[in-house]
Amino acid sequence: MNSSVSLEELLEKARDLFSDKALQNSQRILLLITLYMADRLIFTDLARVTGIDKGRLEYHLRVLEERGYIVRKRFITIAGPRLYIAITREGREKVREVLRVLSSIAGKI
Amino acid sequence: MGMGVDVLVVAKRLLRRALSVVYTSVGFFMVLAWVWRDYVGVTVIAIAYLVGASILYGHVFKPLIRFREVARVFSGCKTVNVVKYLGFTASAFGLSAIVSMVLSSYLNIPGYVTPLLGIIATVVSIILLLIGVYGSIELFDPPEIGVIVLLGLAIVLYVVKPSLVLPIVGCSFMCLGMYTYYLYYSKPKS
Numbered sequence: 001m002n003s004s005v006s007l008e009e010l011l012e013k014a015r016d017l018f019s020d021k022a023l024q025n026s027q028r029i030l031l032l033i034t035l036y037m038a039d040r041l042i043f044t045d046l047a048r049v050t051g052i053d054k055g056r057l058e059y060h061l062r063v064l065e066e067r068g069y070i071v072r073k074r075f076i077t078i079a080g081p082r083l084y085i086a087i088t089r090e091g092r093e094k095v096r097e098v099l100r101v102l103s104s105i106a107g108k109i
Numbered sequence: 110m111g112m113g114v115d116v117l118v119v120a121k122r123l124l125r126r127a128l129s130v131v132y133t134s135v136g137f138f139m140v141l142a143w144v145w146r147d148y149v150g151v152t153v154i155a156i157a158y159l160v161g162a163s164i165l166y167g168h169v170f171k172p173l174i175r176f177r178e179v180a181r182v183f184s185g186c187k188t189v190n191v192v193k194y195l196g197f198t199a200s201a202f203g204l205s206a207i208v209s210m211v212l213s214s215y216l217n218i219p220g221y222v223t224p225l226l227g228i229i230a231t232v233v234s235i236i237l238l239l240i241g242v243y244g245s246i247e248l249f250d251p252p253e254i255g256v257i258v259l260l261g262l263a264i265v266l267y268v269v270k271p272s273l274v275l276p277i278v279g280c281s282f283m284c285l286g287m288y289t290y291y292l293y294y295s296k297p298k299s
């Protein structure tokens with residue numbers, strides 16, 4: 001991100017970014033970043049890794065799915081087909097944007 | 110837990126999963142090379158394994174690429190450019206050691222070339238890890254310290270008793286891999 005951008009502009013950008021309903025909850029941001037790092041995880045692994053209980057996880061995943069940031073897809077593994085939760089291209093872009101904005105703000109403080 | 114701490118804990122757990130596969134595989138192939146003593150055969154199997162693993166389980170290794178990007182934002186760990194260059198240097202020496210080991214079966218390569226390249230790769234890897242520790246001390250836990258100890262042990266063993274390097278370091282890497290996987294699999298501490 002351009003270093004000539006002022007802190008106020010960055011904060012404005014962050015406000016716009018986090019006005020998205022999917023990003024208004026810290027657990028959903030955590031889920032998106034987790035899936036950004038892992039690309040895809042099965043439901044139980046996602047619950048264990050993030051420490052979010054399964055009921056809440058299901059709700060958050062529905063919100064992210066509605067926004068098109070994640071999809072549920074079946075993948076073939078050695079142990080047979082497994083239903084994975086995978087991040088979409090839009091989801092990856094959103095996480096990159098969040099990371100860019102947060103690191104720019106951190107660089108200004 | 111704060112959001113940043115949460116992200117860092119999760120990122121570290123995902124990194125552990127990838128590293129546990131790396132440590133166990135490296136250890137397994139070291140022990141296989143010791144048992145089989147056919148380095149060309151082991152190299153071919155290792156390459157086939159790498160291709161298979163990257164097709165079926167490529168996503169498991171993604172955190173190795175993305176960890177730094179995420180950790181830099183949430184942990185404030187320093188960006189040390191020298192790490193990148195040292196990483197390339199260690200890989201170049203390590204690969205040269207493997208290539209010279211394979212070629213020594215067909216060409217007349219002096220006996221000291223392979224161990225020398227291997228030792229240089231190991232020393233550079235240790236320096237790289239120490240710089241990593243200095244740059245992001247909060248990311249280092251027993252498995253990471255274990256790798257540094259093992260690499261140091263490999264050099265000492267090579268000087269004292271070279272025939273023990275493959276079985277001892279290989280078995281230790283496999284144990285370290287399993288311990289790292291246990292850390293990934295155990296319940297998160299909150």
